[in-house]
Amino acid sequence: MSNTKNNIKYKAPLSHQLNPGHSACAGCGMIIAARLVMDTAGPNTIVTNATGCSEVTTTQYPMTSFKMPWIHSLFENPAPMASGILAALKVKGLEDKVNVLVVGGDGATFDIGIGLISGMWERGENTLYICYDNEAYQNTGYQSSSSTPFDANTTTTPPGKKSSGSQQLKKDMIGIALAHNLPYVATASVGNTLDVVAKVKKALSIKGPKYLQIYCPCVPGWGIEPKDTMNVARSAVQSGFYPIVEYIDGELVSKKSAQGGSALGGVTKKVSIEEFLKPQKRFKHLFKDENGKLEIAKIQKIADENIEKYKLI
Amino acid sequence: MNKILEGSRAIAETIKNIGVDVVSAYPITPQTHIVEELAKIKADGEANFEYVRAESEFAAASIVEGASATGVRTYTATSSQGLLLMTEVLYNIAGMRLPVVMTDANRAISAPINIWNDQQDVMVVRDAGWIMLFGETVQEVCDLHVLAYKVAEQMMLPVMVNLDGFVLTHVVEPVNIPEAEKVKKYLPKYNPKEFLDVNNPLSFGAFVTPEHYMEIRKELYDDIVASEKVMIKEMKEFKKIFGRDLNLIEYYGDKNADTVIVAMGSVLGTIKEAVDELNGKPHLNPPLRKGRKNSVGVLKIVSFRPFPDSEIAKILFKAKNIAVIDKSLSLGQEGIIATEIKRALSGEKKKIVSYILGLGGRDITKEMVKGVIHGINKEKNRVVFVGK
Ligand SMILES: Cc1ncc(C[n+]2csc(CCOP(=O)(O)OP(=O)(O)O)c2C)c(N)n1
Numbered sequence: 097m098s099n100t101k102n103n104i105k106y107k108a109p110l111s112h113q114l115n116p117g118h119s120a121c122a123g124c125g126m127i128i129a130a131r132l133v134m135d136t137a138g139p140n141t142i143v144t145n146a147t148g149c150s151e152v153t154t155t156q157y158p159m160t161s162f163k164m165p166w167i168h169s170l171f172e173n174p175a176p177m178a179s180g181i182l183a184a185l186k187v188k189g190l191e192d193k194v195n196v197l198v199v200g201g202d203g204a205t206f207d208i209g210i211g212l213i214s215g216m217w218e219r220g221e222n223t224l225y226i227c228y229d230n231e232a233y234q235n236t237g238y239q240s241s242s243s244t245p246f247d248a249n250t251t252t253t254p255p256g257k258k259s260s261g262s263q264q265l266k267k268d269m270i271g272i273a274l275a276h277n278l279p280y281v282a283t284a285s286v287g288n289t290l291d292v293v294a295k296v297k298k299a300l301s302i303k304g305p306k307y308l309q310i311y312c313p314c315v316p317g318w319g320i321e322p323k324d325t326m327n328v329a330r331s332a333v334q335s336g337f338y339p340i341v342e343y344i345d346g347e348l349v350s351k352k353s354a355q356g357g358s359a360l361g362g363v364t365k366k367v368s369i370e371e372f373l374k375p376q377k378r379f380k381h382l383f384k385d386e387n388g389k390l391e392i393a394k395i396q397k398i399a400d401e402n403i404e405k406y407k408l409i
Numbered sequence: 410m411n412k413i414l415e416g417s418r419a420i421a422e423t424i425k426n427i428g429v430d431v432v433s434a435y436p437i438t439p440q441t442h443i444v445e446e447l448a449k450i451k452a453d454g455e456a457n458f459e460y461v462r463a464e465s466e467f468a469a470a471s472i473v474e475g476a477s478a479t480g481v482r483t484y485t486a487t488s489s490q491g492l493l494l495m496t497e498v499l500y501n502i503a504g505m506r507l508p509v510v511m512t513d514a515n516r517a518i519s520a521p522i523n524i525w526n527d528q529q530d531v532m533v534v535r536d537a538g539w540i541m542l543f544g545e546t547v548q549e550v551c552d553l554h555v556l557a558y559k560v561a562e563q564m565m566l567p568v569m570v571n572l573d574g575f576v577l578t579h580v581v582e583p584v585n586i587p588e589a590e591k592v593k594k595y596l597p598k599y600n601p602k603e604f605l606d607v608n609n610p611l612s613f614g615a616f617v618t619p620e621h622y623m624e625i626r627k628e629l630y631d632d633i634v635a636s637e638k639v640m641i642k643e644m645k646e647f648k649k650i651f652g653r654d655l656n657l658i659e660y661y662g663d664k665n666a667d668t669v670i671v672a673m674g675s676v677l678g679t680i681k682e683a684v685d686e687l688n689g690k691p692h693l694n695p696p697l698r699k700g701r702k703n704s705v706g707v708l709k710i711v712s713f714r715p716f717p718d719s720e721i722a723k724i725l726f727k728a729k730n731i732a733v734i735d736k737s738l739s740l741g742q743e744g745i746i747a748t749e750i751k752r753a754l755s756g757e758k759k760k761i762v763s764y765i766l767g768l769g770g771r772d773i774t775k776e777m778v779k780g781v782i783h784g785i786n787k788e789k790n791r792v793v794f795v796g797k
């Protein structure tokens with residue numbers, strides 16, 4: 097009857113901000129990114145989380161992996177939740193003392209939550225939005241989202257006699273973020289952990305709404321080996337497939353990685369698009385016949401266009 | 410102090426006097442005046458709550474949810490399509506046990522699109538886990554808001570105060586705005602034990618497997634049931650401080666009535682007048698007993714969730730005919746209050762007829778009400794639409 101009896105909420109122990117004991121898959125790119133983000137943001141942070149892998153794997157009642165105040169409401173609404181949290185912090189005079197992180201997958205971000213994210217950004221509140229981009233609705237069984245890349249095999253874009261996988265291009269979420277005049281917009285890849293940490297730090301040092309999109313391979317969804325998460329996360333960047341960019345006040349201030357160099361995830365001509373696609377079952381159908389070669393050429397063109405657009409080499 | 414105000418302004422002034430911390434809303438007729446008045450109150454420096462402009466009702470509900478989870482007092486208001494758009498969040502707020510209070514200016518649901526009053530909108534969320542109250546007059550609606558915060562914060566349950574769109578939101582009538590000093594006496598500062606706090610990190614909104622889900626839902630059920638007694642207690646307390654009556658249900662008219670009309674909201678005013686004009690006069694259509702005069706009563710429902718079954722049964726058990734007036738319906742079934750009344754009286758042999766009136770803002774006249782009373786004896790249909 098009273099709030100003490102309300103056992104939906106419970107206390108967390110342990111040393112990281114996001115602790116072991118969660119149920120993410122071995123080799124999960126998202127959970128690596130999440131721990132880096134949470135540890136970097138530190139304990140003086142409130143997190144609002146969308147439904148998806150990042151939520152179901154971390155807070156299965158009666159346990160939690162989070163050592164920081166954390167709330168999950170729905171799939172699409174962590175952004176307006178953050179606006180409410182900030183309004184309350186303002187009432188308490190804490191709005192400049194506590195970080196507010198909003199986190200969600202690509203489905204939550206590119207698709208179902210996009211209008212609500214736009215609303216939050218437009219209000220200009222001091223938030224950092226983190227998108228764990230694993231390029232599909234992985235939690236519900238690998239269905240395509242508008243972040244799913246061209247030709248990828250997902251359970252709702254299966255290749256077949258009449259299809260070579262997803263026929264839509266990945267939505268330009270970075271462009272959408274920039275159109276909101278955010279003071280900080282960046283991508284990172286979990287293959288370069290130092291870059292993720294540096295970008296979270298950088299973002300949190302800037303006031304206003306920030307957006308950071310982190311590339312996170314999904315072991316079962318992409319059909320890779322757990323040991324290959326970091327390799328795939330790097331070759332995506334090195335091949336130009338996933339551009340790593342950083343904008344401050346709309347100006348492109350860095351690309352590749354904060355540290356630079358191909359070993360840390362910068363673009364290098366040495367890594368071909370085939371090398372990136374090959375270890376992933378979601379692109380396996382492209383390696384079967386002549387038609388597949390034509391499709392791979394199209395993906396190469398997408399990577400080349402990225403390299404050209406952001407002058408990545 | 411007695412003032413002559415529009416209903417919406419009266420609600421806004423009540424919210425000001427209650428002292429809320431965060432307001433967020435999105436405009437929809439006929440709720441608009443409430444949120445405009447609150448914006449004006451803030452702009453005039455009469456109150457210093459945070460007013461967060463939302464880009465949709467879905468966002469507004471999520472914003473007050475986030476603020477409430479951070480431990481402050483919140484308010485939102487909507488109507489019709491806006492309430493439906495909020496649905497997913499409303500269930501979530503209740504499941505998270507957040508004491509959000511909101512106003513719903515009851516309005517019809519599209520299609521066909523219609524901006525006028527009925528009570529279909531709120532019925533869509535009747536099972537969401539919110540306490541649901543319905544006022545008959547602007548005064549009662551204002552008072553119910555004060556009660557709402559008291560009960561919400563005590564029970565950690567959200568409360569929705571309903572009023573008929575236009576009929577009450579846009580009416581100008583004398584009202585005693587609950588005074589801030591009296592509210593202070595009645596309503597303690599909101600001081601939750603658990604909220605989003607970096608000094609006491611908790612996880613809210615966990616993923617719950619079949620092993621635990623049922624118990625958590627049952628707890629919510631139990632607490633809504635238990636809120637009936639809490640409301641009765643707090644209504645008495647309200648009377649002590651404000652001097653005005655609040656009740657879960659109210660009875661009006663002949664104490665031993667053979668026919669009772671059941672209804673909810675502003676239509677009660679029309680019904681009471683019609684009943685006053687009929688009572689004691691000869692019955693037109695075949696009376697229950699020869700030569701018997703009209704003997705009609707009125708049962709007003711204020712608390713729809715929880716539904717005070719036993720209180721209602723105590724009043725209705727003497728009646729022979731029960732006419733339930735609904736401004737909403739379960740399509741293919743009957744009026745929604747009618748179903749509730751039948752359930753509350755299960756086992757009793759009575760004639761209960763579901764009358765549907767006033768959908769989409771159709772005027773409900775005294776003549777319609779009289780027609781219901783005169784016709785119920787002969788009525789063969791289970792559901793009767795009264796449009797003229
Ligand atoms: C309104 C609503 N629609 C659908 C779902 C089902 N659902 C839950 S998580 C999810 C996919 C999440 O995808 P994403 O945001 O990319 O996160 P991921 O699990 O891939 O990390 C879906 C479709 C839901 N919970 N709510």
Ligand SMILES: [Mg+2]
Pocket residue numbers: 201202203228229230231232233234235
């Ligand atoms: Mg995803």
